[in-house]
Amino acid sequence: MKREEVPYVVTVPGRAVAYEQVDIRPRVGGIVSEVVYTAGRPVKVGDLLFRIEDETYAAEVAADEAAVKSAEAQLSAKKAQVERYTRLEGTGVTRADVQTAEVEVAEAEATLGTARADLRLSRLNLERTEITSPIEGVPSVPNVSVGAVVTANQSDALTTVTRIDPIYVDVAESSARIGRVRASIDSGTLTMGEHLDLHLTLENGEAYDRVGEIVSPGVLVSTTTGTTDIRVRFPNPDRLIMPGQFLRVDAVLGTTEANLVPQGATSRTAEGLLTAFVARDGKAARVTLTTTGSYKNAWIVTDGIAVGDELIVDGLTNLLPGAEVTTVPVTISDDGVVSDALPATGEGASSPVAGPGAAGASATRSGR
Template identity: 60%
Template sequence: MRPFAHLFHVAALVAAGWAASPALAQMPGGGGPTNVGVIELDEARVPYSVTLPGRAVAFEETDIRPRVAGVISEIVYEPGTEVEVGDVLFRIEGDTFAADLAAAEATVASAEASVSAAETTLARYESLSGTGVTAETVENARVTLAQAEATLSSARAARDLAQLNFDRTEIRSPITGIVDIANVSVGALVTANQTNALTTVTRIDPIYVDVQESSRRVQTIRDRVEAGTLAPGENLDVSLQLETGNTYAMPGTLVTGGTSVSTTTGTSIFRFRFDNPDREILPGQFLRVDITLGETPAILVPQRATSRAADGTLTAFIAVDGVAEERTLTETGVYQNAWIVTDGVSDGEMLIMDGLTNLSAGAEVQTVPVTISEDGVVSDVATADASEDTAEEPATETPDEDG
């Protein structure tokens, strides 16, 4: 086929396709009804979701401080690594504490010897009581033994304290988590329970995300549940949006609901927990939490079939007995590419999807069934069926002239 003839052939096919597609509106003024594409509205149980901003909070976080005074002799850990409960982080010079412990142990040994001697004396006096040993002497021996035992108890307590202080020369992690860089160096002098922390250990797997919700909205949701217009699910479906807009792979669970309302903001804090094995979420990050609370009976009206006035009124056209009627819609949010409509349209009515240009209330219309894809693309039902049939039709081979 010649090039120019081919172009004319393509143009003719395109023109024929436009003419054969009733979903595309005819311009008014032709004297007849306007062709419009319609879909039948169905009532469905639509997931009811809310999206709340929040901040990531560490699951556990603790500042590491010395419990005894001394000079840092060693920093044991590597910053940024994960440590377990009981791992040694710092060491303080322990010579003085070791000497105190040795002295305390010697005092205990001396006190034990005194108790042993007092017990022997008391036993001998009790055996000789009435035969040259007076009752007063026996009583004095009992008092001496009691004093020796008291001295031994005090010595043991001092030894235990010395042992505790010696053990505290090794500063250990009280939790499992990621250890931060050290705020001191080897040779630094530290004091017991000082204000400045030596470092920080943070556990971020799992991690919390705190969100705030107004008490008014919480009450509105409760009212809808009580009225039966919202059926709560058995469990909350909680997902997380990262700062990049991507959806986090791990689902979340509610840890605690709001137990109080802020007097300044009128909001309550809700805490959610997410697994965070790859440390993708860090404390302080700004995130968004999507929460599916349940299902609500509503009609989904594609957004492309609606228009919103300057005052915020949402409207759409319905085909009734060959006439276009403009309806005011009451919506409670968005699901996929459609408005969640609770009032203004009814189940089974024909929503005008195509041919809306210059369409006005009361105009005569000729309806043609259409479909809408997930991407919001409208096409004729007949055209879509024909396309599917063509795609399913097996290919045939055309024999050549020699065959």
């Protein structure tokens, strides 16, 4: 094995969450007269979704408009009376008469204000018979049909509009690992990059071709799980990611020096420990590995294997600790395929090493 500089990748599971999601409810009651939208077809802010029968609300607007005109006429008459009484004061009109007329003007002004407020409310209710989308997104199948009776602010939504481009992915990261990363940065073993690149693996195992970013770093640690919630955001123009999906987020934090151990050369114990076999003095020895993530087809190993160790990558079936082994140098492709190493020739030739899949680790084939 030999140490080399590799990306420091942290992998955490996550769940997709809608960027925005709104339950659509009526703000006035009545009978649904039309379902305007098509489920699954994107809508924009202000697009019409439902109509509620508006005859009653239109009649209320007309009545309130008439009330406003009547109040305006009453106010005009009261003001004219004050002007007339003011001119005639002392010639049959007393000061008390003038004051009474002034009070009637104030009352008429209040009546007009109330009428105008009622008109604004009735017009607002009339507008609310047309239910529009408050956000850009995709509406779900309607929960009501034409003829259904709805009430203002009812508990059941008429539909739900969801925006999924961009889309959030919520992950829960161990506070212990966050602490280890910070310690690695402080000690200089981890060199942070200029940008934090976030990559995504979909449910089907395919790599997502968009790069994400952190929008809400965690600031609290759960007392029950010991994790902190982090929210990341990814572009989702093709709507490949849907809310509720389980995904895997790979965060490239920077670079570090470590040994790379091919994943095919490792196994896990019943306790979940990651182990591998190395050849020591002609015998197989099992070692327990400490990793910080993965790179291509290899684990990034920080402890458990040392520079110069001969890692056994093939012939692992039924291999037990202490078994005698004869090692043969091999190479490993990017896809993890093991093949015999070519003989070293030429000046300065060195011992065979693994190919890119093992990122330069010395690897051997067990020949029991």
